[in-house]
Amino acid sequence: MTGRGLGPTAGALRHVVLMAGAVIMLSPFVWMVLSSFKPQSEILTAELTFLPQRWAAIENYATVWTRVPMGRFLLNGAIVTASIFALQVLVNLPCAYALAKLRFRGRRALFAVVLLGLLIPIHATAIPIYILFHHAGILNTYAALILPFAISVFGIFMLRQFFMTVPDDLIDAARIDGVSEIGIVWRVMLPTAMPAVTAFGIFSVVAHWNDYFWPLIAIGTRELYTPPLGVAFFRLNDGGTEYGVLMAAATIVIMPLVAAFLLAQRRFIEGVTFTGLKG
Numbered sequence: 567m568t569g570r571g572l573g574p575t576a577g578a579l580r581h582v583v584l585m586a587g588a589v590i591m592l593s594p595f596v597w598m599v600l601s602s603f604k605p606q607s608e609i610l611t612a613e614l615t616f617l618p619q620r621w622a623a624i625e626n627y628a629t630v631w632t633r634v635p636m637g638r639f640l641l642n643g644a645i646v647t648a649s650i651f652a653l654q655v656l657v658n659l660p661c662a663y664a665l666a667k668l669r670f671r672g673r674r675a676l677f678a679v680v681l682l683g684l685l686i687p688i689h690a691t692a693i694p695i696y697i698l699f700h701h702a703g704i705l706n707t708y709a710a711l712i713l714p715f716a717i718s719v720f721g722i723f724m725l726r727q728f729f730m731t732v733p734d735d736l737i738d739a740a741r742i743d744g745v746s747e748i749g750i751v752w753r754v755m756l757p758t759a760m761p762a763v764t765a766f767g768i769f770s771v772v773a774h775w776n777d778y779f780w781p782l783i784a785i786g787t788r789e790l791y792t793p794p795l796g797v798a799f800f801r802l803n804d805g806g807t808e809y810g811v812l813m814a815a816a817t818i819v820i821m822p823l824v825a826a827f828l829l830a831q832r833r834f835i836e837g838v839t840f841t842g843l844k845g
Contacts, residue, residue: 595820602626602814609809626814630800633811636818638789639796644822646711646792647774651767653716658766659759662725663751667737677726683719688780696783710784711792715774721766728762729755764833772823793819 601609605622608615630636664670665677695714699705704713732755740750756763778794785791797819800812 598813598820599817602810602817604810606808606810622810623814626810627818629808629811630815630818634796634799635788636796636815639791639793640819640822642708642790643775643793643819645708647771649708649712650715650774651770653712654718654721654766654770655763657717658721658725659756659763660748660751661722662729663747663755665722665726666729667732667734668747680719680722680726684723688714692780692783699784706785706787706790708790711781711790714780718766718770721770724766724769725759725762728759732758761833764830765835768827768830771826775819775823 600616600618603621603623603626604618605620605625608618608620665673665680691714696705699710699713704710736754736758737750740754745753775792776794777792778798781792781795785795797812797815800808800815
């Protein structure tokens with residue numbers, strides 16, 4: 567029985583459940599923003615207050631920008647995430663096309679290797695990559711932050727699943743017109759897969775914008791710190807954690823992600839919806 571056949575009561579119940587889930591998900595972010603408006607004394611008080619009794623937003627946010635070069639950290643994050651995403655699209659798109667539309671011996675085994683790669687976390691390869699970069703002399707550079715993530719097995723899997731939904735007739739028509747396989751990838755498949763590329767882009771940007779583990783290992787120069795490392799400046803100090811300033815820094819770091827998601831929301835939903843319709 568479909569949800570439409572259950573009647574208005576079931577529909578209302580479904581909306582209530584969804585709204586309750588949305589409230590649960592958004593509550594930590596709302597509390598973070600409200601805490602960034604409060605002075606330290608109100609945050610540490612035993613009395614729970616939703617809105618600040620004394621607004622300290624200007625003081626907290628001004629401290630973020632004056633104590634550390636937050637603008638530089640945000641710029642570093644933008645450079646790193648944009649470069650990683652560009653390299654991932656450059657590598658993942660041809661790989662996904664080959665796995666989805668080309669017929670060659672070992673294709674299924676190669677796809678199984680891609681699926682196996684999804685199970686390997688960055689923590690398992692961090693030490694070998696660190697040693698390799700040390701001998702190559704590229705630690706404390708943008709390259710050290712970008713190169714380990716130039717290939718995304720999740721991106722290959724996601725785009726491959728989307729390409730499986732693309733009709734073969736479209737590719738055959740391009741071949742009849744004399745378009746090469748590389749030309750098909752960039753002139754036919756890329757425009758078709760823009761919803762999936764946008765959806766993957768959201769996943770990629772969020773993951774690497776918020777990455778704290780690898781930049782902490784690979785970078786020791788403050789000028790190359792990414793936003794999460796910048797937020798860590800306010801987490802611990804000799805006088806204790808300044809929670810209002812910390813929440814203000816976290817709010818500043820998270821706002822670009824919120825804006826990017828809102829701008830790409832429709833494409834993101836389309837990409838996630840259509841990816842995986844055909845195995």
